Amino acid sequence: MATFNLTINGKKQQVDVDPATPMLWVLRDHLNMVGTKFGCGIAACGACTIHLGDMAMRSCQLPVSQVGNMPITTIEGLSENGDHPVQKAWLELDVPQCGYCQAGQIMNASALLKANPDPSDEQIEAAMNGNICRCGTYTRIKKAIKKASAELSKSA
């Protein structure tokens, strides 16, 4: 066990856990932030995607000891009122079916748009390929990302 000081969604958090504990379980079990989802445990599905700094990371493969001073953003902190352009686009296009993977999809998509505000279809597919949606909402996700991209370029 060791103590880690983390900055999550702009808030300081302290946890006392095994240093090998993945951020996924620190969030879910220790900090009661269950928006980040467990899907595979081997970084093959993207359900657990969070932001480390501005980068999308699979939290199931990110030991808490590797976080250091980097700020973490989770789905709960992507926006204050669920009004990040990506979240808004998701709601407008009614993207989710079961919804379980969507937190990871949204975190991945928002990181993509941060790095590349106007991605092509191919860039969206490449960036999102690691995020599985078992319900098959891929076509809607792509439309939502393009909608959010248009929204971002308007406000830019």
Place this chain on the structure above:
Amino acid sequence: MTIIKTSYGRRSFLKTTALTSGGLMLGFSWLTSCQSKPEAVLELPKEWFDITGFLKIGENGLVTIMSPNPEIGQNVKTSMPMIIAEELDVDWNNVLVEQAPLNTAIFTRQLAGGSQSIRQGWEGLRMAGAAARQMLIQAAANAWSVPADEITTEAGNLIHAGSGKKAGFGEMASAAAQISIPKEVKLKEKNDFKIIGTSRKNVDGLKIVTGKTLYGLDYKREGMVYAMVAHPPAFGLKLKSYDASNAKSMPGIQDVFTINSYEEDTAKNVFDTTAFSELVVVTGNSTWEVMNAKKALNIEWEPISDYIDSFENFGGGKLDKNIPSGFESTAVHKAKMNEMGTKKANVVRKDGNPEAAFKKADKIIERTYTAPFLAHNTMEPMNFFAHVTADKAELVGPIQTPEFLEKTASARLGLPLEKIDIQMTRMGGGFGRRLYGHFGIEAAVISQKINAPVKLVYSREDDMTNGVYRPSYHAYYKAGLDKAGNLIAFHVRAGGIPESPIAENRFPAGAVDNYLAESWAIDSNISVGAFRAPRSNFIAGAEQSFLDEVAEAAGKDPIQFRLDLMNRAIKNPVGENNDYDAARYAGVLELVREKSDWNKGDKKGRGVAAYFCHNSYVAHVLDLEMENGKPVVKNVTCAVDCGIVVNPIAATNLTEGGIVDGIGCALYGNLTFSEGKPEQNNFDSYRLIRHSEAPKNIDVHFVKSDVDPTGLGEPPFPPIMGALANAMYNATGKRYYDQPLLGNQQILG
């Protein structure tokens, strides 16, 4: 004029009397006849309109509607309350939706399966809304001393035009709750619908995109213990002994012990699975710690003996399953299926004289199709919360069959049914996997044993290797054409491990004079169950691929070929047990032909298929290009006839999902076995369709209809596999007979 059927299948739950206004008066005998004892006549409980019923109305006019059925992503949590809100005549913006718990006294068929929630819920939900509306009207009539039939409603308001009086539902709610349930209620005319047929967004949408607690895996309770179970690594094995000394000394671990999920005398139903009944349990303080300790267990397994597993079947009766001992493998499965495919099997339908007709045929086409086992792979792995005490059990989690879980839990825990409370969480996918609630029983047995609240969690590996899989299937087809290219004889012989996918009374049965259907099955100890559109999910693609090839041999356009057969089935059907409506079937083919501009341009990379299952009709045209040996699906045009579409935006989404899922399963889905062991256990070895492989565009068209709604979660899924295989043929000149269509060469994209 509104036409409301007064019976579904074997049930007759409505007593109707036509009103002069053209509406219908509905008696409440439905409520009792939906229950397990149809002869009993119960009074409608007043609580219906209070906390535990279908809806409650606040003083301010806000309405809470309980959504009775489990939500697996099929949108019932939005669309079922929409039906109630429609008849209540309330502004949808003033509606809150809550997931109802299992309550067999109030709700009927709280089950997510067979694409039946909307179809079977339709009339009951309408009546629930209409009854509440009528009680509000009566309350207003009493308060204003005016005749009830002079009061109208609009968007949550009661209006008496004669006196100019007006009140919100909220103002009359408490008085309405005192009024006895009307014996009869009038339903809206369908063309007066204001909510049904309009797009309403997912009621959980904001919670989903902001990461709020919704799913079973997210559910927590003070003092909760985390638990994981170790099951045998192969089918055909059971627990012999274990050594937990390492695991027990690991940080955060509370205990290691064994449970028997089902005792020998536990009364089981068809949704119980007992392949791995005895399990090693690890309990601890957090998921991660328990996961690690589980890996440190040292377990010895031993072979099982042959046994017979007995269940109560769906709808009653006893079902015995032969479970053979031994270790099964995909190679042996394939060899056995190929052998069975060449032998005479159980004749399940015969029309005319197929043998003679085949002898007369000018051309004979014979083909064989196969498909592997599939794992459901819901994104949320199996899990359940249980808190069992001496006198009651609380079970919370993702379950498609809460009523069945309650029964088995009652039998297993030794508690009466009324002492078992089940709450359904939103589910991270169902696809049939969560019909089989053994994980709920496991959680309950663990909780009972340690006398604490427990959260049982499966890892992805647990989930994929302790599955209730889609069976492996095989179908042999033979068609005979005369000189003019008419289909004069048709033979299908289908089977699988351990069940047959045959649907002997579906098309083209009824459209061919000489027809033979045979069925066979091979016993297995691998646990199998319903997977999105059971049996259809294979046989549709096989049949539709075969018909494509037969049409080609007949020198006919594949759509016209099917339509000609359907016209035969419309005008002069063969046999009497045909279970499809050939006119509606033809309708979706005609619609997809028009919307896809089928008759224009060449057919390179185009494929068509149509199928009927779960009471709905779907036709697809799929366009693709082959790039580096892989199909890139450019477009899918889809036509659906599922009767009235309650919520178009969600229905379109669900249809798109079925298409994407079908393409993924057909191209990549493959669970293989070696020495009884599933060879894939996570997404690095089991291939699911990904973003870049989804169709670039999907156009969904619904047949305009005023027929009561039917299923949609499953019907679009099976036929897309046929459309895909046919399009691949039209792109490559090569036919595809075996799923996964891309073979085993591709693992990760």
